Amino acid sequence: MKKNIMIVEDEQRYHDLYSLMLEDTDYKIIHAYDGDDAFQRLDERLPDLIILDIMLDMVTGDTFFLYVKGIPKFADIPIIVLSNSARRNYKNLNKIDPNLVFLDKKITKERLIKEIQAKIGKQDFTTTKI
Numbered sequence: 074m075k076k077n078i079m080i081v082e083d084e085q086r087y088h089d090l091y092s093l094m095l096e097d098t099d100y101k102i103i104h105a106y107d108g109d110d111a112f113q114r115l116d117e118r119l120p121d122l123i124i125l126d127i128m129l130d131m132v133t134g135d136t137f138f139l140y141v142k143g144i145p146k147f148a149d150i151p152i153i154v155l156s157n158s159a160r161r162n163y164k165n166l167n168k169i170d171p172n173l174v175f176l177d178k179k180i181t182k183e184r185l186i187k188e189i190q191a192k193i194g195k196q197d198f199t200t201t202k203i
Contacts, residue, residue, distance in 0.1 A: 080103070112132070115141075127154055127156040142170055
């Protein structure tokens with residue numbers, strides 16, 4: 074069964090990059106381009122994992138994170154934060170979810186897939202260099 078991954082990223086180049094990294098996997102992508110858009114997508118299809126940018130327009134990533142973790146229906150969804158912001162600015166998020174993964178946006182495909190697999194299990198994919 075395909076697992077759903079929501080990408081919440083407002084910078085088109087990064088959104089496209091993460092989508093491309095997951096293109097040859099068996100994951101189904103849910104696209105959201107800001108926090109408000111992500112709220113709406115949550116109601117349409119429940120993701121198995123969320124890739125989240127912290128610095129978003131409208132509703133910020135940390136606000137979206139707090140919302141997700143505060144609603145029992147969504148609280149168990151693993152989140153991987155990909156951001157260029159310093160992790161120390163958001164260290165309190167780990168108090169809410171000690172399993173939160175916080176990575177730099179310049180992540181490799183192999184590392185992203187490894188982190189996803191650690192959170193939601195392996196899916197079939199072929200490795201392609203990006």
